[in-house]
Amino acid sequence: MDVEERIELIKRKPTEELLTEENLRHLIEVGAPLQHYIGFEISGYIHLGTGLMAGAKIADLQRAGVKTRIFLADWHSWINDKLGGDLETIQKVALTYFKEGMKQSIRVMGGDPDKVEFVLASEILEKGDYWQTVIDISKNVTLSRIMRSITIMGRQMGEAIDFAKLIYPAMQVADIFYQGVTIAHAGLDQRKAHVIAIEVAQKLKYHPLTHDGEKLKPVALHHHLLLGLQEPPVWPIESEEQFKELKTQMKMSK
Numbered sequence: 001m002d003v004e005e006r007i008e009l010i011k012r013k014p015t016e017e018l019l020t021e022e023n024l025r026h027l028i029e030v031g032a033p034l035q036h037y038i039g040f041e042i043s044g045y046i047h048l049g050t051g052l053m054a055g056a057k058i059a060d061l062q063r064a065g066v067k068t069r070i071f072l073a074d075w076h077s078w079i080n081d082k083l084g085g086d087l088e089t090i091q092k093v094a095l096t097y098f099k100e101g102m103k104q105s106i107r108v109m110g111g112d113p114d115k116v117e118f119v120l121a122s123e124i125l126e127k128g129d130y131w132q133t134v135i136d137i138s139k140n141v142t143l144s145r146i147m148r149s150i151t152i153m154g155r156q157m158g159e160a161i162d163f164a165k166l167i168y169p170a171m172q173v174a175d176i177f178y179q180g181v182t183i184a185h186a187g188l189d190q191r192k193a194h195v196i197a198i199e200v201a202q203k204l205k206y207h208p209l210t211h212d213g214e215k216l217k218p219v220a221l222h223h224h225l226l227l228g229l230q231e232p233p234v235w236p237i238e239s240e241e242q243f244k245e246l247k248t249q250m251k252m253s254k
Contacts, residue, residue, distance in 0.1 A: 001064070001065065003025060003028050003029060005064075006028060006064040006065060007021060007024060007025060007028070007064075009060045009061075009063050009064040010024065010060060010061060010064050010066070010183075010221065012060065013224070014053050014056055014057060014223045014224040015057065015060075015221060015222070015223055015224075016188050016222050016223055016224045016225075017188060017191065017220070017221075017222040018219065018220070018221055018222075019191075019194065019195070019198060019219065019220040019221075019222075020219070023217055023219050024183075024219045027182055027216065027219065030211060030212070030214070031211070032182060032209075032211040032216055033067070033180070033182065033211070034064075034065065034066040034067065034182055034183060035066075035067050035069065035179070035180050035181050035182050035183065036058075036061050036066045036067060036068045036069060036181065036182075036183040036184075036185055036221075037068075037069040037070070037071050037119075037175070037176070037179055037181045037183075037184060037185065038054055038057075038058070038069075038070060038071065038185040038186055039070075039071035039072075039073045039076070039121075039172065039175060039186070040054075040070065040071070040072060040073060040098065040102075041073050041076055041077040041080060041082055042072065042073070042074060042077045042082060042083065042090045042093050042094045042098050043077060043080075043082040043083065044082075044083070046098065046101040046102065046105065047226075048226055049187070049225060049226035049251060050102075050105075051101065051102065051104075051105030051108075052105060052108070052109060053187070053223045053224060053225075053226060054102075054105070054185075054187075054223065055102070055105040055106045055107075055108060055109035055111060056109040056110075056223075057185060057221070057223045058070075058106050058109070058111045058116065058185075059106065059109045059110040059111030061183070061185075062111050062112060062115055066183060067117070068111075068115060068116045068117070069116065069117040069118075069119060069179070069181075070099075070102055070116055070117070070118050070119070071119050071121060071175060071179075072094040072095070072098065072099065072118060072119065072120045072121060073121045073175075074087065074090045074091045074094050074120055074121050074122050075087070075121050075122055075125050075171075076121060076168060076171065076172070077090045077094075078090055079164045079165060079167070079168050079171075080153050080154075080165065080168065091120065091122070094120060095120065099118050102116075102118075103116070119179070121175070124175075124178060124179070125171075129206070129207075130174060130178050132206050133174040133177055133178050133204075133206045133207050134167070134170050134171055134174045136204050136205055136206045137170045137173045137174055137177075137196075137200055137204065138170045140200045140203045140204070141169075141170065141196055141200065143166075145196070146166055146169050146170070147166075148192065149169040149192040149193060149196065150165060150166070150168070150169065151189070151192060152168075152169060152172065152189065152190050152192055152193050153165060153168055154189075154249075169192070169193050169196065172190075172193040173193055173196050173197045173200065176194075176197045176218055177197070177201075177204060177206075177207045177208065177209065177218075178207050180207075180209060181209075181218055182209060182216065182218055182219060183218065183219045183221055184197060184218050184219070184220050184221065185221040185222075185223070186221075186222060186223075187222060187223055187224075187225045187251070188222040188223070188224070188225050189225060189251060190222070191220065191222055194218075194220035194222075195220065197218050197220070198217050198218060198220060201215065201216070201217040201218060202215055202217070225251045226251070227251060228251065232246060232249075233246060233249050234246060
């Protein structure tokens with residue numbers, strides 16, 4: 001399979017956005033390892049938006065020769081008060097129901113679940129130098145940028161939040177660099193964290209992505225969000241820009 005065929009597989013639907021195609025082409029052409037990841041909070045039932053959209057894209061990535069990984073974000077779920085904020089419950093659900101459910105979703109969509117690596121976040125977060133990466137990223141991002149990025153958690157600017165939630169965006173960016181991820185994959189609602197990763201890639205001292213001495217920028221791959229059946233929080237929706245902002249509140253998991 002040539003470079004263009006691989007790129008077409010990666011960017012076809014349900015891909016909504018690829019940041020950027022030029023960077024992806026460069027990674028392939030220089031022979032950089034293509035390590036994908038998609039991270040999931042453990043928050044309840046796997047729905048169509050999670051299982052089928054992510055499963056379809058993982059299947060495409062596997063066909064394109066990309067190593068695929070699912071990141072079971074137990075600490076992130078704990079920070080975001082999922083499953084009652086009980087870390088032990090979150091971890092149990094992650095490694096049983098959620099892991100098995102995602103395997104079946106990937107199989108249904110034509111992928112090979114046996115070729116997907118499952119990583120529990122606490123397996124890497126409890127290593128000391130992970131937090132060095134978090135600090136390095138935080139030193140290259142302003143507080144106002146972090147405040148704007150909490151929407152990746154389904155939180156809104158101006159909402160009263162505990163301090164731990166402000167650490168979350170830098171952790172999500174650190175997950176990319178610490179795991180050597182060159183293709184960061186998520187729903188379109190996660191783009192703010194991925195854009196930070198792309199922008200700080202050349203500035204980091206710890207765990208930058210490198211190949212043959214070259215510092216690399218990760219690719220951000222965003223799949224389509226399936227919307228739920230509830231009425232929009234604002235109506236009428238007056239512009240495409242407003243619709244983009246509302247998508248997080250309208251997605252199926254909400």
